Amino acid sequence: MSEADLDQVMDLERAIFPYPWRRSFFLSDLNRPKGFSIVADDGGFIIGYAVAWGTEETHLANLAVSEHERGKGIGAKLLDEVVAFAQRSKANSMYLEVRVSNTIARRFYAKRGFVPTYLRKGYYESGEDAVIMEKEIQEEDKG
Numbered sequence: 001m002s003e004a005d006l007d008q009v010m011d012l013e014r015a016i017f018p019y020p021w022r023r024s025f026f027l028s029d030l031n032r033p034k035g036f037s038i039v040a041d042d043g044g045f046i047i048g049y050a051v052a053w054g055t056e057e058t059h060l061a062n063l064a065v066s067e068h069e070r071g072k073g074i075g076a077k078l079l080d081e082v083v084a085f086a087q088r089s090k091a092n093s094m095y096l097e098v099r100v101s102n103t104i105a106r107r108f109y110a111k112r113g114f115v116p117t118y119l120r121k122g123y124y125e126s127g128e129d130a131v132i133m134e135k136e137i138q139e140e141d142k143g
């Protein structure tokens with residue numbers, strides 16, 4: 001992801017999430033040491049993105065795919081890139097927060113080795129709880 005991507009990323013973010021990140025969040029993550037952000041691009045159109053950071057523990061902070069492009073493996077590819085970043089960072093684990101009501105995403109992560117570990121009460125601005133899901137990064141997987 002680069003600064004030039006942010007107009008399109010923000011359009012998607014606003015369309016997808018009821019409480020979207022501000023542009024400044026993405027901008028600061030672009031410049032964050034130990035940060036990783038990536039877009040999925042289809043002929044100049046951004047159709048998905050992921051943002052993560054951390055060293056010992058990688059935090060997957062944002063992952064989204066355009067509604068019309070879901071179910072085609074794009075989310076899985078973006079997640080693979082974040083796992084590869086975690087491996088390069090020699091992280092022991094990776095974690096994320098997901099809305100309790102987001103059954104599609106919870107299933108998506110569970111199928112890819114993430115285990116629900118605990119509930120963060122009232123985590124979202126709406127008051128909804130977050131499920132924390134974690135995945136161990138295996139020693140032999142690390143770069």
Ligand SMILES: CC(C)(COP(=O)(O)OP(=O)(O)OC[C@H]1O[C@@H](n2cnc3c(N)ncnc32)[C@H](O)[C@@H]1OP(=O)(O)O)[C@@H](O)C(=O)NCCC(=O)NCCS
Nearest residue numbers: 063064065070071072073074075076097098102104105108
């Ligand atoms: C979660 C998300 C990133 C997955 O992206 P994606 O590109 O659809 O992911 P994939 O195509 O790799 O896999 C989608 C999986 O969801 C399943 N799925 C279930 N219902 C679906 C639906 N209505 N539309 C699309 N996929 C659906 C697919 O069958 C697939 O499962 P599989 O691994 O068994 O094949 C995407 O749904 C999304 O952007 N959701 C909104 C934002 C969000 O919730 N982000 C996560 C916040 S923690």
